[in-house]
Amino acid sequence: xxxxxxxxxxxxxxxxxxxxxxxxxxxxxxxxxxxxxxxxxxxxxxxxxxxxxxxxxxxxxxxxxxxxxxxxxxxxxxxxxxxxxxxxxxxxxxxxxxxxxxxxxxxxxxxxxxxxxxxxxxxxxxxxxxxxxxxxxxxxxxxxxxxxxxxxxxxxxxxxxxxxxxxxxxxxxxxxxxxxxxxx
Amino acid sequence: xxxxxxxxxxxxxxxxxxxxxxxxxxxxxxxxxxxxxxxxxxxxxxxxxxxxxxxxxxxxxxxxxxxxxxxxxxxxxxxxxxxxxxxxxxxxxxxxxxxxxxxxxxxxxxxxxxxxxxxxxxxxxxxxxxxxxxxxxxxxxxxxxxxxxxxxxxxxxxxxxxxxxxxxxxxxxxxxxxxxxxxxxxxxxxxxxxxxxxxxxxxxxxxxxxxxxxxxxxxxxxxxxxxxxxxxxxxxxxxxxxxxxxxxxxxxxxxxxxxxxxxxxxxxxxxxxxxxxxxxxxxxxxxxxxxxxxxxxxxxxxxxxxxxxxxxxxxxxxxxxxxxxxxxxxxxxxxxxx
Numbered sequence: 001x002x003x004x005x006x007x008x009x010x011x012x013x014x015x016x017x018x019x020x021x022x023x024x025x026x027x028x029x030x031x032x033x034x035x036x037x038x039x040x041x042x043x044x045x046x047x048x049x050x051x052x053x054x055x056x057x058x059x060x061x062x063x064x065x066x067x068x069x070x071x072x073x074x075x076x077x078x079x080x081x082x083x084x085x086x087x088x089x090x091x092x093x094x095x096x097x098x099x100x101x102x103x104x105x106x107x108x109x110x111x112x113x114x115x116x117x118x119x120x121x122x123x124x125x126x127x128x129x130x131x132x133x134x135x136x137x138x139x140x141x142x143x144x145x146x147x148x149x150x151x152x153x154x155x156x157x158x159x160x161x162x163x164x165x166x167x168x169x170x171x172x173x174x175x176x177x178x179x180x181x182x183x184x
Numbered sequence: 185x186x187x188x189x190x191x192x193x194x195x196x197x198x199x200x201x202x203x204x205x206x207x208x209x210x211x212x213x214x215x216x217x218x219x220x221x222x223x224x225x226x227x228x229x230x231x232x233x234x235x236x237x238x239x240x241x242x243x244x245x246x247x248x249x250x251x252x253x254x255x256x257x258x259x260x261x262x263x264x265x266x267x268x269x270x271x272x273x274x275x276x277x278x279x280x281x282x283x284x285x286x287x288x289x290x291x292x293x294x295x296x297x298x299x300x301x302x303x304x305x306x307x308x309x310x311x312x313x314x315x316x317x318x319x320x321x322x323x324x325x326x327x328x329x330x331x332x333x334x335x336x337x338x339x340x341x342x343x344x345x346x347x348x349x350x351x352x353x354x355x356x357x358x359x360x361x362x363x364x365x366x367x368x369x370x371x372x373x374x375x376x377x378x379x380x381x382x383x384x385x386x387x388x389x390x391x392x393x394x395x396x397x398x399x400x401x402x403x404x405x406x407x408x409x410x411x412x413x414x415x416x417x418x419x420x421x422x423x424x425x426x427x428x429x430x431x432x433x434x435x436x437x438x439x440x441x442x443x444x445x446x447x448x449x450x451x452x453x454x455x456x457x458x459x460x461x462x463x464x465x466x467x468x469x470x471x472x473x474x475x476x477x478x479x480x481x482x483x484x485x486x487x488x489x490x491x492x493x494x495x496x497x498x499x500x501x502x503x504x505x506x507x508x509x510x511x512x513x514x515x516x517x518x519x520x521x522x
Contacts, residue, residue, distance in 0.1 A: 086323065092328050092331075096226055129318075
C-alpha cells in the first residue's frame with residue numbers, strides 16, 4: 001500500500017534527500033477535518049480483543065477487533081463496536097495488506113469510522129491507516145496521538161519557499177478539538 | 185566470527201543513542217556473508233521467529249492476470265495494463281535477482297482473494313474504494329506452515345511461502361500513465377509489485393519501497409535491488425556483492441531491536457551502471473540487535489544506525505515487530521555523530 005504523500009518536484013527535492021530521512025516532501029495528507037467529514041463515527045476507544053477468520057467463501061481473511069468506546073466525538077456509536085480490517089492470520093494462512101495496522105488488547109486510539117462495505121454491522125477505518133490515531137502517553141503525562149503520517153517539510157521550487165507540515169502528531173486534546181470543530 | 189572481522193576500522197564514527205554509544209563503520213569491499221535478512225521483506229512468524237515471505241518459483245508457475253477494464257480515472261500515453269507489465273519487467277530486470285513471473289490471460293475478476301489468481305485490477309471492489317487517500321493496495325496470502333493447500337494442486341513448502349498476491353488500484357484516484365495530470369500510475373504500480381514479490385516498506389527515501397509516493401519514480405534503487413536479490417538470489421550474480429553485518433547495542437550492552445541501519449556509499453562508483461538509481465542500502469536489526477545488509481556492491485560505505493521514528497515508523501512496517509513477537513521496534517534512542 002502506498003499513501004498519497006508526495007515528493008513534489010522531485011528533481012529539486014532530491015537535493016535535500018538523505019538516507020537520514022530529512023526529506024524534502026510535500027504532503028497531501030487527509031486532514032483531520034477531511035477524515036472527520038468522511039466518517040460517520042469518530043470515537044476514542046480501547047481495544048478489547050481481536051480475532052481473524054476467513055470469509056464464508058474462504059478467499060479473504062478479515063480481522064475483527066472489538067473496542068470499548070470511551071468517548072464519542074461524532075456519531076452515535078454503541079458502547080462496544082467492532083472494527084473490521086482486511087488481513088490477518090487464520091487456519092494456517094496469513095493474508096497481509098502492507099500498511100494495515102492491527103491493535104493489541106488495551107491499546108487506545110481515536111478512530112475515524114464508516115460502515116464496512118459489506119454492511120455487516122462492523123465498521124471500517126476511514127482512509128485505511130489515516131483514520132486511526134493511536135494514543136501514546138508521554139513521561140510528562142501529556143497524551144499524544146498520531147496516525148503515522150510523518151512530520152515533513154517541503155521545498156517548493158516554483159515559489160522558492162519551504163513549507164512545514166505538522167503531519168498528524170498532536171495532543172489528544174488538539175485532535176478532539178479539531179474533530180469537534182469539524183463536526184459543528 | 186565477529187561480524188566486524190572484515191571491516192576496515194580506519195574511519196570509525198561514534199553514534200550515541202540517548203547517550204549510549206554505538207558504532208558506525210566505513211566498510212571497504214566485500215565483507216562477510218551471513219545467512220540473514222537484508223533490506224526488509226515481509227515476515228511470517230513461525231516457530232518463534234520471522235520468516236521472510238517469498239515465492240518459490242519452482243513450486244508452481246507464478247503468473248499475474250490483468251483485468252484490463254479501466255475508467256476515465258486512468259489517462260495517459262500508455263495503457264494501464266502495459267504500465268503494469270512494465271512495472272513487473274522493472275523488477276524482473278533487477279541485477280542479481282532471479283524472478284520467474286509471467287503475464288497470464290486477462291481476467292474479469294474485480295476483487296482480491298486467495299483463489300489461485302494473482303489479480304491486477306483497476307476498477308476494483310475492495311473496501312478502500314471510497315477512500316481517495318489510498319492509492320492502491322496489495323494483498324498477499326502466505327502459508328504459515330508447510331503442507332497447506334496452494335490452490336495449484338500442491339501443498340506449501342515453508343512458512344512464509346507466498347501463494348497468492350493481488351494488486352488493486354483505487355478507481356477513485358486520478359492516475360496518469362504519462363503526459364497528463366494525476367498520480368503517476370507506474371510509480372505506484374512498481375511499488376505495489378515490490379509488495380507482490382514480498383518486500384515491505386523501506387526507510388530509504390530514494391527506494392521504490394519508501395512508503396510515501398513521489399511524483400515520478402519508476403526505476404529501482406540500490407536498496408530495492410538489495411532487497412529483491414536477497415529474496416531471489418541469482419547464481420551466478422551479475423554484479424559481485426557482499427554483506428555488511430553487525431550488532432547494535434547500547435552502552436549498557438543491551439541489544440537494540442528495530443534500529444534502521446543503512447550503508448551509504450562514499451564514492452561516485454556505479455557498480456550497477458546507470459540503470460539503477462544509487463541509494464543507501466538498509467536493514468533493520470533483529471531482537472538480538474544483529475543486522476545484516478545483504479546485496480551490497482563492492483564500494484566504500486559509511487554505516488549508520490537510526491531509530492525508525494518518521495517519516496517511516498513502526499506503523500509502516502508493523503508486521504516486522506510482530507513477526508518477532510514484539511509490539512513495536514525500539515525508537516527510544518537518538519543518533520548522533522561525534
